[in-house]
Amino acid sequence: MEPTIKELASGIDTIWVLLCAALVFFMEGGFAFLEAGFIRAKNSMNIVMKVFTDSTLGMLSYWAFGFGIMYGLDKAGLFGTSGFFMEGNLEHIQLRVPIYAYWLFQAAFAMAMASIVSGAVAERMKFSPYIIYTVLAAGLIYPLAGHWVWAAGGWLYNLGMLDFAGSAVVHAVGGWSALAAVMVLGPRTGKYNEDGSMNVLPAHNLHLAFLGTFILWFGWFGFNPGSSLSGLDMNIARIAVTTNLAAAAGGTAGTLFTKFRYGKADPSMAMNGALAGLAAITAGCAFVSPLSAVIIGAVAGVLVVLAVAFFDRIKADDPVGAIAVHGVNGTWGVLAVGLFAQNGGLLYGGGFKLLGVQALGVVSVSVLAFALTYLILSALKKTVGIRVSVEEEFEGMDVIEHGMPAYTGLVTSPLYDVDEAPLHAAAEDRKPALRLS
Numbered sequence: 220m221e222p223t224i225k226e227l228a229s230g231i232d233t234i235w236v237l238l239c240a241a242l243v244f245f246m247e248g249g250f251a252f253l254e255a256g257f258i259r260a261k262n263s264m265n266i267v268m269k270v271f272t273d274s275t276l277g278m279l280s281y282w283a284f285g286f287g288i289m290y291g292l293d294k295a296g297l298f299g300t301s302g303f304f305m306e307g308n309l310e311h312i313q314l315r316v317p318i319y320a321y322w323l324f325q326a327a328f329a330m331a332m333a334s335i336v337s338g339a340v341a342e343r344m345k346f347s348p349y350i351i352y353t354v355l356a357a358g359l360i361y362p363l364a365g366h367w368v369w370a371a372g373g374w375l376y377n378l379g380m381l382d383f384a385g386s387a388v389v390h391a392v393g394g395w396s397a398l399a400a401v402m403v404l405g406p407r408t409g410k411y412n413e414d415g416s417m418n419v420l421p422a423h424n425l426h427l428a429f430l431g432t433f434i435l436w437f438g439w440f441g442f443n444p445g446s447s448l449s450g451l452d453m454n455i456a457r458i459a460v461t462t463n464l465a466a467a468a469g470g471t472a473g474t475l476f477t478k479f480r481y482g483k484a485d486p487s488m489a490m491n492g493a494l495a496g497l498a499a500i501t502a503g504c505a506f507v508s509p510l511s512a513v514i515i516g517a518v519a520g521v522l523v524v525l526a527v528a529f530f531d532r533i534k535a536d537d538p539v540g541a542i543a544v545h546g547v548n549g550t551w552g553v554l555a556v557g558l559f560a561q562n563g564g565l566l567y568g569g570g571f572k573l574l575g576v577q578a579l580g581v582v583s584v585s586v587l588a589f590a591l592t593y594l595i596l597s598a599l600k601k602t603v604g605i606r607v608s609v610e611e612e613f614e615g616m617d618v619i620e621h622g623m624p625a626y627t628g629l630v631t632s633p634l635y636d637v638d639e640a641p642l643h644a645a646a647e648d649r650k651p652a653l654r655l656s
Contacts (some may be wrong), residue, residue: 221300221485221576222565224566224602227354227409228315228317228451229316229590231449231450231451231649232315232316232321232448232449232450232451233316233317234314234450234649235445235448235449235450236316236320236321236324236445236483237320237323237324238441238445239324239441239442239444239445239446240320240324240326240445241329241440241441242437242440242441242442242445243324243327243328243331243439243441243445244274244327244330244437244561245434245438245441246331246434246435246441246442247271247273247275247328247330247334247436247439248431248434249265249271249275249335249432249434249435249436249437249438250270250273250331250334250335250337250338250431250435251266251431251537252268252428252430252431252434253427253428253431253432253490254267254337254338254341254431254538254539255424255426255427255428255431255432256332256425256426256429256430256431257338257341257420257422257425257539257540257608258341258420258422258423258538258539259343259420259422259615259616260423260424260624260625260626261341261508261614261615261616261617261618261624261625262341262342262609262615262616262617262619263423263424263551263625263626264616264617264621264624265342265346265483265616265617265620265621266337266338266341266624266627267340267625268341268346268620269327269334269337269340269346269349269353269623270334270337271348272349272350272353273333273334273337273357274330275360275612276350276353276357277329277330277333277353277354277356277357278326278329278330278354278357279354279571280353280357281325281326281330281358281361282304282305282322282326282360282523283303283304283358284303284304284359284362285304285305285326285357285358285359285361286302286303286322286325286326286362286487287299287300287301287302287303287307287328287362287611288358288359288366289325289361289362289363289365289366289370289543290302290309290311290312290360290366290370291303291307291308291364291371292308292311293370293372293373293454295373296360296367296372296373296374297363297366297367297373298366299362299364299366299370299408299600300327305318305319309540311371312371313371313638314448314450315448316448317421321448322396323337323369324445324448325365328365328385328388328389328442329356329357329358329361329362330340330357331393331442332356332360332361332388332392332396333353333356333361333388333544334355334388334394334451334642335389335390335393335394335396335397335541336352336356336391336393336396336400336539336592337353338397338537338538338539338541339397339398339401339403339539339541339542340397340401340537340541340575341402341538342420342448342616343404343405343407343408343486343540343603343607343612344400344404344406344602344606344607344611345510345604345605345606345607345620346616346621347603348596348599348603348604348605349649351595352400352595352599353372353595355591355595356396357401358593359587359591360392360396360587360588360591360592361388361389361392363514363587363591364388364584364587364588365451367580367583367584367587368380368382368388368580368584369382369388369389370522373592373593374469375576375579375580375584377475378576378579378580379573379576380576380577380579380580381502381503381504381506381556381573381577382501382502382503382553382556382580383443383446383458383501383502383504383505383506384442384443384445384446384501384504384505385442385446385502386498386499386502386503386548386549386550386552386556386581387502387549387553387580387581387584387585388502388584389493389501389503389545389549390443390498390545390546390548390549390552391523391539391546391549391550391553391581391584391585391588392543392549392584392585392588393544393545393546393549394541394543394544394546394547394548394549394550394587395542395546395585395586395588395589395592396588396589396591396592397537397541397542397545397546398530398535398537398542398546398589398648399588399589399590399593399596400592400593400596401535401536401542402535402593402607403538403593403596403597403600403605404596405536405606406410406535406536406647407420407536407538407612408609408612408613410534410536411534411536413619415532421456421537422487425487425491426488428487428490429486429490429593431572431584432490432493432494435494435497436466436493436494436497438531439462439466439497439501439618440459440462440463441506442460442501443459443462443500443501443504444458444459446458446505447505454505457505457509458504458505460512460624460626461500461504461507461509461511461512462497462500462501462504462507462512463506464500464509464512464513464516465496465497465500465504465512465513465515465516465519466493466494466496466497466500466516467493467496467513467516468512468513468514468515468516468517468519469491469492469493469494469495469496469497469499469504469516469517469519469520469523469579470490470491470493470496470500470520471492471517471520472490472496472516472517472518472519472520472521473485473488473489473490473491473492473493473495473520473521473524474489474492475489476488476520476521477524478494478522478580480524484561485524488523488524488527489539491523491524491540491543491544492519492520492523492524492545493520494515494628495516495519495520495523495544495547495548496519496520496544496645497514497516498514498519498544498545498548498552499515499516499519499548499549499551500512500515500516500519500552500554501549501550501552501553501643502549502552502553502554502556503515503552503556503560504562505560506546506559506561506563506564507509507555507556507560507561507564507583508515508559508563511555511559511561511605512567512597514559515551515552515555515559517552518555519548519551519552520552521541522543522547522548523543523544523547525546526542526543526548527540527543530542531545544647549581550581550585553573553577553578553580554577554578554581555566556573556577557571557573557574557575557576557577557578557612558574560573570609573591
């Protein structure tokens with residue numbers, strides 16, 4: 220029997236969504252390499268394990284209850300009430316692809332949101348409480364924000380908020396969750412001095428971080444165009460172009476701005492500039508022109524440099540710049556839709572209505588993410604503890620948490636990267652409560 224045109228179209232769309240879901244899932248490799256490269260060698264296996272946990276337990280929690288909270292039958296515009304374990308009533312979700320394909324695509328997004336936080340808490344958060352957090356991040360925090368913005372009946376969806384692929388739902392939510400986590404956790408030992416000055420705890424492998432950046436950039440061709448959910452949507456070409464241009468503009472701005480400001484082009488800011496451009500364009504990639512995408516990306520590349528410096532000044536220790544990349548520039552990207560959207564944007568004669576909705580939406584999901592993360596980690600801090608001891612931090616989390624180093628055959632002092640005396644003085648000052656919790 221010959222397939223109908225409708226069946227052929229559905230088949231093409233299904234293949235497209237599954238392919239893009241695989242690209243987004245591959246971004247977890249990018250997160251792992253990027254975050255491992257940005258931190259010290261003695262903690263690099265631990266951070267990869269955290270990203271792996273996002274991809275395993277995070278995926279299972281999204282299957283068990285996250286998808287139902289996000290896309291189940293709406294309750295008061297706030298959360299879903301069906302579809303847990305992908306069972307029950309999901310007929311209200313109108314799709315041209317099988318529900319399984321759509322779930323896989325969304326599960327990859329949930330893992331990405333959790334992995335934003337993993338980099339910010341690197342080098343001092345215990346592995347066991349992180350497992351609990353990632354289950355709740357992928358299964359509760361991301362789904363609640365997603366229901367508000369993307370689910371039919373969600374209160375921000377009903378207001379007309381535009382967040383095509385998740386500058387708010389994934390990036391702002393992940394970034395401001397990261398800020399809350401950092402505030403509860405505290406900075407790495409030796410990062411800041413009593414006079415407010417900062418010590419550099421150097422990245423151990425920027426080549427690895429660059430590889431992670433390229434993988435993330437590559438994966439974004441699934442992240443943004445895949446959100447069309449159709450391989451027959453001719454707008455996917457423009458989405459891919461605006462995505463790519465914003466990344467290029469962000470990377471260029473990060474490179475040139477640091478060259479101008481500090482006299483040298485900073486590789487870490489070049490990478491984070493490109494990622495900031497990607498986080499910013501994710502909301503508007505389907506709604507803005509290529510020129511607007513370049514502007515959005517360039518602004519993001521400058522913002523990320525300024526934001527990293529700002530968070531260091533307030534002693535919010537984020538080893539990979541996740542708050543600046545995702546929180547600040549996810550927020551900027553949502554607001555940029557209100558400015559640059561060709562249909563309804565302020566600069567295109569649409570007035571302030573869309574901009575107001577965008578501002579309300581991104582503030583709402585950011586406050587939700589920050590508050591829930593702060594409450595969850597504060598509760599874990601008071602019960603099981605969330606931070607390794609000072610001695611364990613000196614030794615390195617790879618051996619302490621997992622029983623093996625990332626690099627065998629290398630003999631280095633665990634204190635090779637900082638002056639030992641001030642750290643031991645800091646440890647003495649914390650006694651008798653040497654274990655941070």
